[in-house]
Amino acid sequence: MAIQVLKQFCKTPRPKAWALLFSSSCSNHDSQSFVTNVVTILINHRSKSRWSNLRSACPNGIDPLEFSQITLHLKNKPQLALRFFLWTKSKSLCHHNLASYSAIIHLLARGRLSSDASHVIRTAIRDSDQTDDQNCRFASPPLNLFETLVKTYRDFGSAPFVFDLLIKACLDSRKVDPSVEIVRMLLSRGISPKVSTLNSLITGVCRSRGVDEGMEELWHEMRSNCKPNAYSYSVLMTAFCDEGRMGYAEKLWEEMRNEKIEPDVVSYNTIIGGFCKIGDVARAEEFFREMALASVETTASTYEHLVKGYFSVGDVDSAVLVYEDMSRRDLRPDASTLDMMVRLLCDKGRVQEALEFLRCAVSKYDLIPREKSYEVLMKGLCFEGRMEEALKLQAEMVGKGFQPKAEIYGAFVDGYIRQGNEEMARALRKEMLQNEMQS
Template sequence: MWLATQIFKLKRLRFPIITKPLSLSFSYSSSSEDVVENAISILTHNRSKSRWTTLLSLYPNGISPTHFSQIALGIKNKPHLLLHFFQWIKSKSLCNHNLHSYSTIIHLLARARLKTRAQEAITLAIRASQNHEHSCLDSYPLKLFEHLVKTYRLCDSAPFVFDLLIRSCLQSNKLEPSIQIIRMLMSRGTSPKVCTLNSLLSRVCRIQGFDASYAIYREFFRLIEDGLMGKVEEIWNEMGTLNCAPNAYSYSLLMAAFCDEGRMVDAERLWEEMGNKKLELDVVCYNTIIGGFCKIGSIGRAEEYFTKMQLGGIDSTNATYEHFVKGYCGIGDVDSAVLLYNDMCRRGFRPCASILNMMVVLLCDKCRVDEAVELVGNAVCRYDLVPKKKSYEVLIKGLCSEGKMEKALKVQAEMVGIGHHQPNLEIYSAFTDGYTRQGNEEMAEVLRKEMVQTQMEL
């Protein structure tokens, strides 16, 4: 298809060509079924010493990932033999594993409750993907997750296999993939273990601060929502009757709940109470109330608290900048948003995908598309950030509306290369409209037909 072909050409220009290992050829002429059956028979019937020698003599050039998966499934009820086979294949470099074959062994090891070995295989899979694919590092765990989902039922796996994947991501500080995987699991009606969610909260708090950790807590645990705010206040009042004095942390949590609901009068009342009780007004408290005012568009009030924060000798954090960037984006003040975003990056803070998306949307709305493209490019190169698909779609629409078709194609190539799906109707429509405005009706018609064909295939 034309658009896919153009994307491929541009990807070759933009990204260095990675030569993947060629498929291993076999030294025998047996059919595919025979390869699998022979290997399973040798593994299950030969003695431990002779089975490996026999396998190596039959398949000196190795086996394909597909054959490995089929053989592994054939011996899934002998987990220790399966593990030995996987380790032997790896030690002899007899299989160029892909994500499908890695997913198979991960599932089967998890099924056998060999959790440590399964997690080791997950680490190998992610590392191998990084070596064989040229895209953002954060996309590898997501690709592995997709393959694990597809092969889950085939392997009769165990649900905690996804907890193992999340833990592997957390151990390597891949927070964004961990969060995305949990979201996708929950969208399918599945939830990770509480201990896994607790590990995520702990890691987010350590790296990104309390505010970010609390936001994740709110999203995944659903503690304060659907009218439960009244329950929180009831518990708070009961603490007073029981002479159980709330501390600064308790105040911060209740203040965050008020700010989430836009109840800034109540939030400020708590702020005054903390001051009267000589409780420490730390960076968490300041970020909470600043975020609350930014959320409702009262940037002036947020700036007042920011000034108090500076006068008190409290340094800004990543969350402080994020609140203000979101606030300025919310009121459409693009110049202030850009200024703070750049200062945030200059100070070494790392933007998240949602902040980047807000900046892209605002810049494109203000007809500053080239600036938005540069912003995304810097975030990908400097922070290994995986922009949201929406960010790329907004960029492509903006470029096409300005008639910058070649640049739009390059952005589309990067979108596919980073791990997002192939063009959808909105992308096709943007390119079609762009070429139509240029007077290139022939190219527009080609894309219309391709768009229709793509939808029929779906």
């Protein structure tokens, strides 16, 4: 249905829409004969002779209208059209405008060459941003490109997702405002971009303007024109969770369930992570249990959220249980998770247990601990008078590329003083001072 509406939206009277977009006249030679000659060379000549013959055939260059006409003859040869476009750019043979850019963009979209089309879209926006074109209706280059793509859509037999590519290119360039306007113009005509595109747009709006504007400005429009998926809800829930507004996140969760949309692993991880962030680990555990009952497979992120939650409230025993369950499932922890476990255990005086956690993570997952993990462990070992083990750990830390800081020297000095080894303490103080002078 959207494609039919789009064709009607893009329908324009003859002559061809792209021909109306040029104010300049063609060059002095017979334009149609020139176009035919170039197309013949492109299609029939071998690649080795093609470009030299083309160069000879274009002594005066190619104007944008001629480029569009040539491209139109290559509708079923998008790769060849792309090479032709890149050749004109590399040789500076055509001063491309939005209409000629639109021609190649349409062909690439029609041929499902998404990455190439996205690259040309970004180039078109950048180039038109540096050109003062009096024929353009908007002050925004993306909106002018959108209008040109609409006018030329039907003639080139383009694909609807060409507008998705334009929206995503704008978002990648952090041009959120024109992205919103393009979506609104499409939705107002009954044309809905892909749900994934709308999800990206909501994410962009929430990041640049805040979640409230993302909700008010886009969410209701999106819901009235297409059906959001679980990821759509996760996008908004993430924004609320980042701000600690879990009441709003839960309302979205309830709305998702009322819409008969089953939460996926991203949804569960989002809501669990949100509650862990505010220290409500009990509520996070409820969703964790619900996740298991729904047969949604847990990931490393699920467990890491819970470890962080228990870390934030200082519940070392629960954090250990979650970490061990994670390890039994062969889910690889992040270095930050290991760092939290080491710090939490050392803070509770369980240095040996923390050391075992580190050794296991290194041997089982080939994990490289953070510098902070080494520092906390060495302080704990020195405090317990286990100087030989602390020295071995220091050597391992240096082997990983970390250099001992003043507080580590301080921990060793204190440890040796408690043992009555004043000579070693003096030597370490001297070494510390020398290192400070060199740095």
